[in-house]
Amino acid sequence: MSDLPSFDQLLASDGQPAGSSWGLWGDDDVLGCLNLLTPEGVRRGAACVRKGAVFALNLDMDLPDPPLFGREPFRHEVIWLQNEAGHDEHLHGWNTQSSSQWDGFRHIKHPIHGFYNGVADEEHGIHHWAKRGIAGRGVLADVARWREAEGRPLQADASDPIDAADIRGTLDSQGVSVQTGDVLLVRTGWLTWYRSLDEAGRRDYNERGHPTVGLRPGEDNWRYLWDLHIAALGVDNPAVEVWPPATFVSPEQLQELLSEPARLDEIFMHIRLLPLLGLPLGEFFDLDALAEDCAAEGTYEFFFTSAPLNLKGGVASPPNALAIR
Numbered sequence: 001m002s003d004l005p006s007f008d009q010l011l012a013s014d015g016q017p018a019g020s021s022w023g024l025w026g027d028d029d030v031l032g033c034l035n036l037l038t039p040e041g042v043r044r045g046a047a048c049v050r051k052g053a054v055f056a057l058n059l060d061m062d063l064p065d066p067p068l069f070g071r072e073p074f075r076h077e078v079i080w081l082q083n084e085a086g087h088d089e090h091l092h093g094w095n096t097q098s099s100s101q102w103d104g105f106r107h108i109k110h111p112i113h114g115f116y117n118g119v120a121d122e123e124h125g126i127h128h129w130a131k132r133g134i135a136g137r138g139v140l141a142d143v144a145r146w147r148e149a150e151g152r153p154l155q156a157d158a159s160d161p162i163d164a165a166d167i168r169g170t171l172d173s174q175g176v177s178v179q180t181g182d183v184l185l186v187r188t189g190w191l192t193w194y195r196s197l198d199e200a201g202r203r204d205y206n207e208r209g210h211p212t213v214g215l216r217p218g219e220d221n222w223r224y225l226w227d228l229h230i231a232a233l234g235v236d237n238p239a240v241e242v243w244p245p246a247t248f249v250s251p252e253q254l255q256e257l258l259s260e261p262a263r264l265d266e267i268f269m270h271i272r273l274l275p276l277l278g279l280p281l282g283e284f285f286d287l288d289a290l291a292e293d294c295a296a297e298g299t300y301e302f303f304f305t306s307a308p309l310n311l312k313g314g315v316a317s318p319p320n321a322l323a324i325r
Contacts, residue, residue: 017113036180044136060099064284096314101284105278108275142295160214184232
């Protein structure tokens with residue numbers, strides 16, 4: 001798909017919201033950048049399997065604990081079958097976004113234009129992604145490791161911004177290039193830090209509003225991510241981007257942005273990436289073991305697979321993701 005428009009060409013397009021991919025794959029499209037997962041890309045990913053090592057990328061379902069963003073913990077109930085022949089189970093109050101997840105296109109809408117591609121809310125759903133399946137070449141950008149080697153370590157528990165130059169520098173230092181239709185995974189080191197906390201530390205972190213390292217909102221990162229023409233983006237932190245939003249603007253600038261809904265993506269990049277660009281976002285991806293193996297081998301590509309829940313109308317899903325090397 002060498003004829004894909006650049007981000008600057010999207011800004012100049014007519015008839016669609018500026019800086020969006022709307023209509024690129026048809027007026028009724030519900031897959032967004034997942035359309036870039038081609039049979040050729042699957043074969044390219046499969047060719048990355050050399051030693052048969054499998055890395056499961058789903059975090060324990062009960063982490064983070066307590067859940068972030070005000071979400072409630074679920075309760076796992078195991079029940080006996082009739083005549084105590086075995087077990088069934090129930091998950092009570094389970095939020096599909098409380099642990100490792102894909103954000104589906106029903107998760108965030110643009111404040112002016114609505115949901116991705118102008119498709120009605122009820123026509124979206126994670127089941128479309130499940131039926132499509134997600135498989136292809138994956139690439140890891142271990143930004144945490146690179147920034148530490150550069151003498152500028154990221155601070156996991158602060159709104160420490162990752163710029164396009166950080167991802168580019170990481171990929172260059174690793175000697176790996178991103179190709180059209182790849183799944184890009186970005187390691188910030190947040191999960192490594194979080195797992196080092198005890199129960200009291202995790203509770204205190206939640207009460208502080210869980211400030212988080214992540215990608216900086218703004219046009220540089222939107223442009224860079226789109227121009228890579230990746231199929232999806234997965235990160236090991238809670239929100240892909242820095243949290244809380246608006247960390248880098250003054251109170252006066254914040255009030256100005258809040259009065260202009262079209263500019264809210266300048267402080268909350270979900271609004272640009274999901275409903276406008278159609279880029280699937282993964283959060284809480286467990287990348288530590290994969291990163292250790294990549295660093296030891298000196299290679300950062302792998303076969304990536306993910307099977308979201310086939311939940312009609314679903315807002316999100318655990319990724320059920322594997323990296324195979």
